[in-house]
Amino acid sequence: MLGYATPAFDYITSRLFVAKIKENINDSYFDALQERDEKGKKFEDGMGGTSATQTKKQVALAMRNTRSKVETVGGNRNNRHAKIVVLRSRETETDNSIQNMLKNFGSRVDEPFIQFQDTPVFNIKDNGFVFDSDVNYHAGAYLGSWEDIFINPFDPKNKKTNGGRGMLTTFFLAYANTLRYLIHLTPYSMYDRIRTNAKYKYKRDTSVEKAKFIARNNLDLSSVLPAPVDEKTGHTIEEATKEAIEIANSRINDVQNALNSNKIHATFDSVAVGGSQAIYKFTLPRDPDLPNDWKDVQKKMAGFLKVAGEPIISSSAGMLTVSIANQRVGATEPINIPVDFAEMVKKRDKGMKTLISGIAGVDALGEVIYVELGDANPHMAIFGQSGSGKTVTIMNILFSMMNSVTPEDVKVLFADGKGNSFEFMRSDGDAEHPNPFVMAQPADGSEDIEYTRALVRYVEMLVRKRIALLKERKVSKLAEFNKKFPDEKMEEILFVFDEFSAVTDRDNELKGDDYTKYNVTDRIEYITKMARSTGVRLMLANQTARKEKLPGKIMANVTGRISLSVSERIEAEIALPDSNIPADLIAQPGEFYSIMHGVNNPEHGNSPFLTDDQMYDLNDALTKLFGVHKYVATREEIIAMAEEDINDIGVDSGTYESPTEEEMPASDISMDDLVALCRKYPEWAIENEENEKITGLDVFNKGVPAMTIKNKKIFKITLNSLKGKVAQDEEKQEAEASKKQRHSGNALSTVNGTDGDFATLPEEKVKEKMLV
Ligand SMILES: Nc1ncnc2c1ncn2[C@@H]1O[C@H](COP(=O)(O)OP(=O)(O)OP(=O)(O)O)[C@@H](O)[C@H]1O
Ligand SMILES: [Mg+2]
Structure with missing residues (x-):
């Protein structure tokens, strides 16, 4: 099977790596292998050369045994693995020497969709020094398109005088794109292309099944609002998008070079345009040596690319994303693709998680960015x-929401x-x-x-x-x-x-x-x-x-x-x-x-x-x-x-539980019973601390003064601990309410029925204090 990233192609690539490794060592090593010394003379019988030449011989031997494998795998050939193993020798000095030779070899390998570490990693299982790489490769995405091949050289847009690329360039591009197309034309890439297209075109909206609310469509927005044109250029969305893609593609190499010049090595993956931005995605190598702070790199790249503002660089999940103003070399401003409010709102899922569900804008891939306010x-x-x-x-969010709900909602x-x-x-x-x-x-x-x-x-x-x-x-x-x-x-x-x-x-x-x-x-x-x-x-x-x-x-x-x-x-x-x-x-x-x-x-x-x-x-x-x-x-x-x-x-009144008629303390209630009652109805007790019904009880008024004073003290301690507990509980409920976002009701419903919880802790505390 011929074509890019097919088994035959991958096999040849792997052999090229082995050849490259061998190329990496200079002739003196092969001389050593042939048992010749530095001057090219055969070793004298039994002498075996110097220990330096012996080491060289060993290194050359190891290199000769290099293993290499390249394969493009995954259900739809979505990953390109590559691995080179240089076997280790039996002694440290030779190993050090091998390691030295391989230093920076990884960054010298210039093969698309293969990213080796600069320096190999020793792996005991492979019994050698290993370079490996695992990079996303979407066969379908690299297939190119007919439109790239059949470029009309006579189109006025391609006239140099119109700012176009000129007839000759167009012919050359068509030729180059045809070649690229043929190289990438494999069964996998065709399958991948069809599958991706189908997925995009026939994406089923499953939002309704899970949704709490169904989005209405109050207005026929396209008839209320005219399609937008760019304020400055008068471009329609289609015109602007076409030009934006062309500009973004023309700068892939620039962006790659700008990264390289900042010692960031990554493989180009894809570019998308939206608004005034072009977003380039790159695959990072296994052990990317990325700066902690992108500030410096961003500044340097802005100078290198000469674009408005600084690029925004971020990395996650093995991908590097560079978002830059999408402008031609020499242009003072980026091109802008206007966002169509009507189109944006039409893209909304039918199912809504919340009633207040608006859309703030669209991302560079055209996906809507929801703004949903609800319990979460x-x-x-x-x-x-x-x-x-x-x-x-704000008005975008509001109007997109108003299109989907009613004023009763x-x-x-x-x-x-x-x-x-x-x-x-x-x-x-x-x-x-x-x-x-x-x-x-x-x-x-x-x-x-x-x-x-x-x-x-x-x-x-x-x-x-x-x-x-x-x-x-x-x-x-x-x-x-x-x-x-x-x-x-x-x-x-x-x-x-x-x-x-x-x-x-x-x-x-x-x-x-x-x-x-x-x-x-x-x-x-x-x-x-x-x-x-x-x-x-x-x-x-x-x-x-x-x-x-x-x-x-x-x-x-x-x-x-x-x-x-x-x-x-x-x-x-x-x-x-x-x-x-x-x-x-x-x-x-x-x-x-x-x-x-x-x-x-x-x-x-x-x-x-x-x-x-x-x-x-x-x-x-x-x-x-x-x-x-x-x-x-x-x-x-x-x-x-x-x-x-x-x-x-009346938020706070009447919501706590009080003792029933029979439970109300009789004037001769014992101190133990009173404390028990207070513990059972803490909020009631706190509320009525100063009430005659309590302050007038016998325990506080009759008997020896030492006793009544002691009782007052016990009561005070009991209440203080209850107050602390009630406050704590309220705090806890509040915290829980904000933690359990989805079950927000709990803060309200647990207010009742907590009486049992108050019982244990304060009792011990009170006893502790009474002993003092
Ligand atoms: N999405 C957009 N696309 C293009 N131009 C925009 C967009 N949003 C705002 N502008 C431009 O920016 C101007 C200011 O917008 P807006 O009034 O929303 O800013 P603001 O942040 O509310 O400012 P202020 O703090 O002064 O109230 C607009 O008049 C318009 O020219
Ligand atoms: Mg404002």
Whole structure:
């Protein structure tokens, strides 16, 4: 079988390696093997040459016995293994010499899809020094395509004067591509190509079977929104994509050379384009000697490749990914493939994990990047400096969500700390383009701080009320409530808070009671901690991720993160913690990294650009479908509601168990019985510590003073230990609630029925203390 990476080809390659190894040693070794000394003279009888020539002889012998094997294996010939074993000798000196000779041999082997270590590894099993390599090789992907072969040399695009490559180059390319095609044309590659295509074309959407919710398709988006064209060039998506691929392919060698010049040796695997980026993937050798910090390499590569911004390099699972601005040599700017909002939303899976399920953008491979807020990931933050595309990204997430759910499922609240970015979402008065999902007037933190604070307080109250209601109905979370009480169905609420640190910064202007009631930091902290089960979710956005600006107690509970371009590395580190993603190197507005699916699954993409007019059109189309929806609460109502006393909500009262009528302590109850009763109903005891019913008992009032004083002491110790236990338990429940993300209901449902748990520990502790 002829063709690339076929058994015959692999056999020849393996023989070439053996020849190369032999080539590696100079003639004096073969002279030694022939029993000739340095001068080419035959050793004198019995002399056997010097010990140096003896060693050389041994080395040459070992080299002659080199074994080598190359094979392309795996169900669809997806892996290329290669191995060279140089046998060891019987003595150390010779072995050292062999090892010396083989130093750096690996990096001199220049064979596609084979990556040897620089220096061999000694392996006792193979009884020698081993180079081995195991590299991905997708036969089908390297087959090339007919379009590469049948290039029309007369196409005006190929005219040099049009910036094309010229007729001669085109002929040459067609010729070279034909050769490449033939070389790669093997049964495996054909099979692999067909299989991959089929997998791509006939991918079944299995999301519905597992899904909790089915995505609606509220709008015929393609008719609401025109297909986008690139603002600067007027390119359609197809035109831009075609050119982008061509540019990316033309730079494969440049990128490879740039890596090599930084002493990074990896084999090119594939390139993809999307947005303004070209993403090159390389296979790493077995023992890649990679820098700990890519900063330096990135800077050098930027200089080498002369591209806008610095490349972003990362490595995982044996692959090296280099993402660079996709631009021609000499061009000042990368090419941009516009992202089509309508196409992006159409690609969404039918099944949704959560109701608040939006799409922020698409990655370079065209896959959508989901932003889902639910029990697992209740809140998120979006970071990006001014002009990086925060507002646009937020609106992408919102509109893609609004296309899949109804206003009965989800409502949205808006606040902007620095201005009125969400003014256009207003739905009251003479608003021209009302949006049916908007729950209350958007708040403008710079102009109307009073309403902004009241709105935050309103959200907190809403969370508290919902918690109280869920508790009362003995359900653990909103979804369960809606299932059990369909007539009282409540929507999920998404609170979008842009530039929120501008509002928290002004908390210190508040004094006394007002501070307690309206300081936004504490409100937000409460919401991030407690709102999980109530279906109230936060989407925070901020220009800076700096710690001085973002209280840690808030950010610790905001697990979902997206970062657009930020100004400095330190900001990138805080925005996307533990991910090592240099978001400060992002060059384009709308380009972002998401760790919504964990730091181990970072996603990198571009969001579609939505103009104001397009967003008005989307609002109008949604209103046409759902009708005009009034605000759930007006500005005045929200300000009034914020004044309500939290304690009136009744979250904490009446929820603990109290002694029954008969169990209530009689005035002559013994101290032992009282302690037992307190332990049985700890919350009741704490609540009634100062109550006449307890302080008036005989044990504290009758008998010798020494006795009553001692009893008071015992009671105090008992209660203190109970308080500690109750507080501990609450903390534990809270911690568990945030740990057991999916079973968020537990924090509520375990409040009852814990009485037994209190019994043991305090008793021992109390006795211990009483002995003292
Ligand atoms: N996805 C995108 N594609 C192309 N251009 C974009 C994209 N997103 C944003 N832009 C450009 O960047 C500009 C600023 O975007 P946006 O208002 O969303 O930034 P921002 O981060 O919210 O800024 P600010 O902090 O000033 O509010 C837009 O007017 C647009 O020109
Ligand atoms: Mg903005």
